[in-house]
Amino acid sequence: QKEVEQNSGPLSVPEGAIASLNCTYSDRGSQSFFWYRQYSGKSPELIMSIYSNGDKEDGRFTAQLNKASQYVSLLIRDSQPSDSATYLCAVITGGGNKLTFGTGTQLKVEL
Amino acid sequence: DAGITQSPRHKVTETGTPVTLRCHQTENHRYMYWYRQDPGHGLRLIHYSYGVKDTDKGEVSDGYSVSRSKTEDFLLTLESATSSQTSVYFCASSGQEQETQYFGPGTRLLVL
Numbered sequence: 001q002k003e004v005e006q007n008s009g010p011l012s013v014p015e016g017a018i019a020s021l022n023c024t025y026s027d028r029g030s031q032s033f034f035w036y037r038q039y040s041g042k043s044p045e046l047i048m049s050i051y052s053n054g055d056k057e058d059g060r061f062t063a064q065l066n067k068a069s070q071y072v073s074l075l076i077r078d079s080q081p082s083d084s085a086t087y088l089c090a091v092i093t094g095g096g097n098k099l100t101f102g103t104g105t106q107l108k109v110e111l
Numbered sequence: 112d113a114g115i116t117q118s119p120r121h122k123v124t125e126t127g128t129p130v131t132l133r134c135h136q137t138e139n140h141r142y143m144y145w146y147r148q149d150p151g152h153g154l155r156l157i158h159y160s161y162g163v164k165d166t167d168k169g170e171v172s173d174g175y176s177v178s179r180s181k182t183e184d185f186l187l188t189l190e191s192a193t194s195s196q197t198s199v200y201f202c203a204s205s206g207q208e209q210e211t212q213y214f215g216p217g218t219r220l221l222v223l
Contacts (some may be wrong), residue, residue, distance in 0.1 A: 032209045043201055043214040044154070051209075088154070097142055097161070097208045098169065103153040 003027060004091050006102035014110055019076040021105050023089030026070065032092040033065055035074045037085045038104065044088055048074065079109045114138060115215035117202050123221045130189040132218050134202030142205045143185040144212060145169075145177060147198040154201065160185055192222045 004025050013019045021035075032051055036044035048063040050056045050072065056063045062075040072091075076083055086104040093100045114137035124130050134143060144159040146169075156169030158177040166177050174196060176188045185204075189196055199219050203212040 034211065036214075043217050046211050046213070049211055090154075092209055097205065098156055098159070099144075099154075099212055100156075101154040103151065 003093055003100045004089055004102040006087075006089050006105045008103060009106040010108050011105055012108045012110055013079050015079060015081060017079050019079045019083065019107055019109070021074040021076075021087050021089075021107065023072045023074075023091075023102055024070055025072070025089075025091045025093070025100075027091070027093040028067075028070060030067075030070075030091045030093050033063070033072045034090040034099070035061075035063060035072075036088040036090060038088055039085045047087070076107075079107075081109050081111060083107060084109045115202060115204055115213060117200075117215040117218050119218060120216065121219045123223065124192050125223050126193055127191050130192050130220065130222075132187045132200055132202075132220070134185045134187070134204075134215055136183055136185075136202075136204045136215075138204060138206065138213075139182060140204035140206045140213075141182075142208070142212075143179065144203040144205075145175070145185065145187045146201045146203065147171065147196075148201060148217075149198050157187065157200075192220075194222050196220065197222045 035047040038044045050063040060077045064073045088104045089102040090099045145157040146154045160166045160179040202215040205212045
């Protein structure tokens with residue numbers, strides 16, 4: 001079992017819709033969770049970080065964390081074509097500072 | 112965003128040649144990391160540093176070495192490049208444990 005799992009997609013949503021991206025992780029002791037966005041040929045850039053159970057909102061983005069279910073998600077409201085990218089879920093596993101990444105979900109927002 | 116630069120941005124080299132990639136950050140971050148990104152594998156940690164001259168191995172460290180003589184610089188060396196080391200290499204840094212890692216622009220390495 002991979003430590004961090006994401007559906008590779010592509011996930012296609014129409015412009016203006018809500019995009020829902022999901023991630024599961026295997027290390028029950030994980031404390032820090034991150035969503036990065038990566039455009040083709042570019043480096044990952046942070047979208048959201050979340051450390052506590054529940055929801056965290058930042059503009060059109062909401063991260064949701066459920067440690068009991070070992071599940072973290074990212075909702076993108078009012079999706080725009082500029083949101084088309086690969087979204088990487090990352091978890092600090094095993095204590096310390098090592099980030100483990102999922103393989104990413106490709107999101108396509110269609111006009 | 113952290114000021115992180117990588118050099119070179121692109122490199123083509125031949126099998127058996129030594130290669131050094133440089134990462135430079137201006138944020139005075141304690142932690143620095145080297146990742147490689149390959150299709151189907153995502154980002155994988157090669158080595159990381161938790162201070163000057165303090166480094167440790169990551170998930171895919173075989174064939175790579177690192178050095179950190181100054182807070183701002185973290186070097187990745189491929190002692191004898193192989194075709195399996197063709198990849199995109201990203202450097203990252205963070206100020207504290209468990210905190211956000213900020214990424215540099217990446218280096219595309221092709222080993223022929």
